[in-house]
Amino acid sequence: MAVGGVGVSDGQDRSYAGGGRVTAFVVLSCITAGMGGAIFGYDIGIAGGVSSMEPFLRKFFPEVYRRMKGDSHVSNYCKFDSQLLTAFTSSLYVAGLLTTFLASRVTSRRGRRPSMILGGAAFLAGAAIGGASVNIYMVILGRVLLGVGLGFANTAVPLYLSEMAPSRHRGAFSNGFQFSVGIGALAANIINFGTEKIKGGWGWRVSLALAAVPAGLLFVGALFLPETPNSLVQQGKDRQDVALLLRKIRGTDDVDRELDDIVVAASDSASAANGGLQMLLTQRRYRPQLVMAVAIPFFQQVTGINAIAFYAPVLLRTIGMGESASLLSSVVTGVVGAAATLLSMFLVDRFGRRTLFLAGGTQMLASQVLIGGILAAKLGDDGSVSKAWAGVVIFLIAVYVAGFGWSWGPLGWLVPSEIFPLEVRSAGQGVTVATSFVFTVFVAQAFLAMLCHMRAGIFFFFAAWLAAMTAFVYLFLPETKGVPIEQVDKVWREHWFWNRVVAEEEPASGKL
Numbered sequence: 001m002a003v004g005g006v007g008v009s010d011g012q013d014r015s016y017a018g019g020g021r022v023t024a025f026v027v028l029s030c031i032t033a034g035m036g037g038a039i040f041g042y043d044i045g046i047a048g049g050v051s052s053m054e055p056f057l058r059k060f061f062p063e064v065y066r067r068m069k070g071d072s073h074v075s076n077y078c079k080f081d082s083q084l085l086t087a088f089t090s091s092l093y094v095a096g097l098l099t100t101f102l103a104s105r106v107t108s109r110r111g112r113r114p115s116m117i118l119g120g121a122a123f124l125a126g127a128a129i130g131g132a133s134v135n136i137y138m139v140i141l142g143r144v145l146l147g148v149g150l151g152f153a154n155t156a157v158p159l160y161l162s163e164m165a166p167s168r169h170r171g172a173f174s175n176g177f178q179f180s181v182g183i184g185a186l187a188a189n190i191i192n193f194g195t196e197k198i199k200g201g202w203g204w205r206v207s208l209a210l211a212a213v214p215a216g217l218l219f220v221g222a223l224f225l226p227e228t229p230n231s232l233v234q235q236g237k238d239r240q241d242v243a244l245l246l247r248k249i250r251g252t253d254d255v256d257r258e259l260d261d262i263v264v265a266a267s268d269s270a271s272a273a274n275g276g277l278q279m280l281l282t283q284r285r286y287r288p289q290l291v292m293a294v295a296i297p298f299f300q301q302v303t304g305i306n307a308i309a310f311y312a313p314v315l316l317r318t319i320g321m322g323e324s325a326s327l328l329s330s331v332v333t334g335v336v337g338a339a340a341t342l343l344s345m346f347l348v349d350r351f352g353r354r355t356l357f358l359a360g361g362t363q364m365l366a367s368q369v370l371i372g373g374i375l376a377a378k379l380g381d382d383g384s385v386s387k388a389w390a391g392v393v394i395f396l397i398a399v400y401v402a403g404f405g406w407s408w409g410p411l412g413w414l415v416p417s418e419i420f421p422l423e424v425r426s427a428g429q430g431v432t433v434a435t436s437f438v439f440t441v442f443v444a445q446a447f448l449a450m451l452c453h454m455r456a457g458i459f460f461f462f463a464a465w466l467a468a469m470t471a472f473v474y475l476f477l478p479e480t481k482g483v484p485i486e487q488v489d490k491v492w493r494e495h496w497f498w499n500r501v502v503a504e505e506e507p508a509s510g511k512l
Helices: 024-033 035-050 054-060 062-068 083-109 112-131 136-164 167-195 203-209 212-224 229-234 239-250 256-271 276-282 284-302 305-318 323-351 353-378 387-405 408-418 422-454 457-476 498-508
Strands: none
Touching (some): 024 239, 035 112, 035 136, 035 212, 054 203, 083 136, 136 167, 136 408, 136 422, 229 239, 229 256, 229 422, 284 498, 323 387, 323 408, 353 387, 353 408, 408 422
């Protein structure tokens, strides 16, 4: 068959597993693309840090500042309960959600690289406006532009990493996205710790403006990045040109079988050029992937991680720590999270996705229960916990962050990016990112109010979801370790539950 001038030879064994070696070319390309993850992490970390800085609160959120400075009639759990403050955080994700629908179409039709360029440009504009803000409207506008950048970057970058990586190392490369998120968040925590000490009260401007550094690297780097072979075939580029690029990426001349798989997938993609989302939503053979595209990002958010990431400094101030100490503690947990994600890059292709999901989920569940128990027993509406118990809470937060860092953090992006056939891959990633943004907005907007009304019970709320998601993975998520990306659809046909769902339409799918 042929698609856009790209032919595929028949009768070949497509059971290859290696996909070539790891070349410097693909490593540099993926590091550059990973700047999209670094900006994501930086934006998460920076918001929580500046939200605990007194000059920032005094200028833009004076009511919160007054409560924090000594209103004895307000509970410890309610001092930061402000819808305007949470709007500052969640506006980024609302903009990201709305942008995702456009980004999905651009990523599918024009390629992964143009989406990264557009994302980098929006990031640069948002960083400039945020750093120069003189009123709350400018602050939120800057966050909205950063959200536009996230919509493009979070749609394109995970796909780019999955498609560029050799199949046997796809987990490690794709987990690089979450590692970049962790590095970005760590950088934000370190910068917040430093800028908080700037005399004159303008340190928050530096924190917000420095988002331009990874944004600039993504924008400039994306101008020189190659497009992925999968996307080029999907756009109908010449087979020989794609083969030359694939040989350069893989570091071997033996790329015919991988290219044949890509072309077979693109033959279905051609029929989905204007209806990928419709196919995903209506055709039964894509039902397992659609369930995962919604369930995995939903579960990733109700782990409670973004509540911790957004508001860790605020939470630590709630239990009585000072401004500088709370920011330093966030640096420590940021180091732990980045180290755990780095570890996952070495473990995921050895032990598999399911093992890390199950072990990390159990670790996070235990941490949330213990944090909730300590706060319920030791922190009332007034006063603070002792330094010893505060240290225990910080340790448990670090254990929790480590569990997320090597399980639901990276795998929440890896698994959705690798399970979709090419014809619905951009649409599927769009659903994944949109779902993530919807529930990120919910958690960001609701956490401080939930903390105020549920007190320590909020940690038991997240623990219950952790139990549910761990059971879901055990029962319904098949292993995709080492499976070439254009052959991942076969794992659903071999699964105890999903084989009954996809069997009806299997003959119509045209898959080998």
